[in-house]
Amino acid sequence: MTNKDPAPDRGVAVVTALLGSRMTEVTRSVYDTLAAEVAELRDDPHLLDLMYSSVESNVETIFDALQHDIPLERIQPPTAALEYARRLAQRGVPVPALIRAYRLGQQALLNLVLAEIRRSGLDPGVNLEVFGQMTTTVSSYIDWISQQVLATYEAERERWLENRSHIRGERMRAILDGEETNIDRASAGLGYPLRATHLALVVWLREQDGSPTRLADLEQAVRAVAESFGGQAGPLFVAVDRVSGWAWIPLRDAIPGGPAVTAGIERALADRPARLCIAAGIPLPGLDGFRRSHRQALQAHAVATAAGRSARRVTTAGTPGLRTAALLSQDLEQARGWVLDVLGPLATNTDTDARLRATVRTFLRHGSYKTAADELNLHFNTVKYRLRRADERRGRPITTDRLDVELALLVCDWFGSTVLRPPNR
Structure with missing residues (x-):
C-alpha cells in the first residue's frame, strides 16, 4: 500500500495562501461579477454593501476549509451570508437570483484559482490535481451553503410576509370599513396607488x-x-x-x-x-x-x-349568473332542495343528464333550435331530441316555468355535484 502523494496537498495550501494574501482583490472580483450579472441584486446600495460582506465571508470560509482541511460538517454558515439572504427575502428578490449569484460566484472564484495555479510556480505535474481538489471543495461548499441560505430565505420570507400582512391588514381594513376616506393618505399608508x-x-x-x-x-x-x-x-x-x-x-x-x-x-x-x-x-x-x-x-x-x-x-x-349564484350559496341546502323540485330527475349527477341540461340552457338562452345547434356544434334534430328527453326526465315541459328552470340550471352549472342528485338514487 502506497502513501498519498503530499505534493497536491502542499500545492492547495500554497495557492490558497497566495489568494488569501489578496483577499480584498479576490472579494472585489467576485463581487463585481455578481453586481454586473445579476440585475436583481444591484438596485439597493445597502444590499450591495451586505452582498460584499456576504461574498467576503464566504470566500474566507472556503479558504479556511482549503488551507486547514476542515470538513463541511464542521463549518458554520457565515453570519453575513445568512443575513444577506434574509434581506433579499424582505425585499422580495426572487429565489432564482440568489441561487444564480452563488453559482456565478463559484465560477468566478474557480477562475481566480486557476489563474493563481498557473502563475504559482508549482510543478506542472501536480497543477491538475491541485485544481481538482480545490474545485471539489469549492463546489461542495457552494452546494452546502446554497441549501443553508435558501432555508434561511424561505423562513424569513414567511415571517416577513406575516408581519407585513398584519400591519397592512390593519390599514386595509380601515379603508374597507370606510374609516379612512383620505385617498392620498391611505395610498401612502398602504404603499399602493x-x-x-x-x-x-x-x-x-x-x-x-x-x-x-x-x-x-x-x-x-x-x-x-x-x-x-x-x-x-x-x-x-x-x-x-x-x-x-x-x-x-x-x-x-x-x-x-x-x-x-x-x-x-x-x-x-x-x-x-x-x-x-x-x-x-x-x-x-x-x-x-x-x-x-x-x-x-x-x-x-x-x-x-x-x-x-x-x-x-x-x-x-x-x-353571467355569478352574483345570483352568490346569493343562493348563502343557503345551499335549501337551494339544493329547490333545484330537485324544479328539475326532478334531470338534476341527477350523470354525464347524460349533464348534456341534457347544457342543451336546455343553450336553447333557453337563444330561444332557437338552429342557434343552439350552431353553438353546441350539433345537428338541428339532435337538439330537438335532447329537449324532448329533458322534458321526459323532468316530467313536464321545460317551457311551462321557464324562469325557474333557467335559474335551477344556473345553480347546477355553478355548484355541480353539491346540488345534484347522486346517480344511484
Whole structure:
C-alpha cells in the first residue's frame, strides 16, 4: 500500500495562501461579477454593501476549509451570508437570483484559482490535481451553503410576509370599513396607488394531500396575475391565514370584467399547482372601486368554496349568473332542495343528464333550435331530441316555468355535484 502523494496537498495550501494574501482583490472580483450579472441584486446600495460582506465571508470560509482541511460538517454558515439572504427575502428578490449569484460566484472564484495555479510556480505535474481538489471543495461548499441560505430565505420570507400582512391588514381594513376616506393618505399608508383602477382577488390553496403551504406561493401567484395584465405598479397582497389572502392589482389599462379577467388569470396560473385557486371582482376605479371590487371577489370566493369539488379554479364576478349564484350559496341546502323540485330527475349527477341540461340552457338562452345547434356544434334534430328527453326526465315541459328552470340550471352549472342528485338514487 502506497502513501498519498503530499505534493497536491502542499500545492492547495500554497495557492490558497497566495489568494488569501489578496483577499480584498479576490472579494472585489467576485463581487463585481455578481453586481454586473445579476440585475436583481444591484438596485439597493445597502444590499450591495451586505452582498460584499456576504461574498467576503464566504470566500474566507472556503479558504479556511482549503488551507486547514476542515470538513463541511464542521463549518458554520457565515453570519453575513445568512443575513444577506434574509434581506433579499424582505425585499422580495426572487429565489432564482440568489441561487444564480452563488453559482456565478463559484465560477468566478474557480477562475481566480486557476489563474493563481498557473502563475504559482508549482510543478506542472501536480497543477491538475491541485485544481481538482480545490474545485471539489469549492463546489461542495457552494452546494452546502446554497441549501443553508435558501432555508434561511424561505423562513424569513414567511415571517416577513406575516408581519407585513398584519400591519397592512390593519390599514386595509380601515379603508374597507370606510374609516379612512383620505385617498392620498391611505395610498401612502398602504404603499399602493388607490387612484388606479383595481382588480381585487381572493387567492387560496385547496387543502389536499398534505402538501406544504407557503404564503410566498400565494403572493407569487398574485404577481404572476399582475404581470399577465400589465399592472401599473406592484400588487397589494394581504394574508388572511396560512392558506389564503386578499389582493389588489392596479391596472394600467381598463379591462372589462368577465371573460377577459378569467382568461388573464388562467394564463397566469397555467404553470402553477392545480390546488391554487383565485376569485376575482370586476375592475373598478378609485377608492370606492377598491372596496366594491373586493366585495365582488368575496362573492366569487363564496360561490367557489360552496361548490366544493365542483368549483372552478378561476371564478370571476363578471361571469353571467355569478352574483345570483352568490346569493343562493348563502343557503345551499335549501337551494339544493329547490333545484330537485324544479328539475326532478334531470338534476341527477350523470354525464347524460349533464348534456341534457347544457342543451336546455343553450336553447333557453337563444330561444332557437338552429342557434343552439350552431353553438353546441350539433345537428338541428339532435337538439330537438335532447329537449324532448329533458322534458321526459323532468316530467313536464321545460317551457311551462321557464324562469325557474333557467335559474335551477344556473345553480347546477355553478355548484355541480353539491346540488345534484347522486346517480344511484
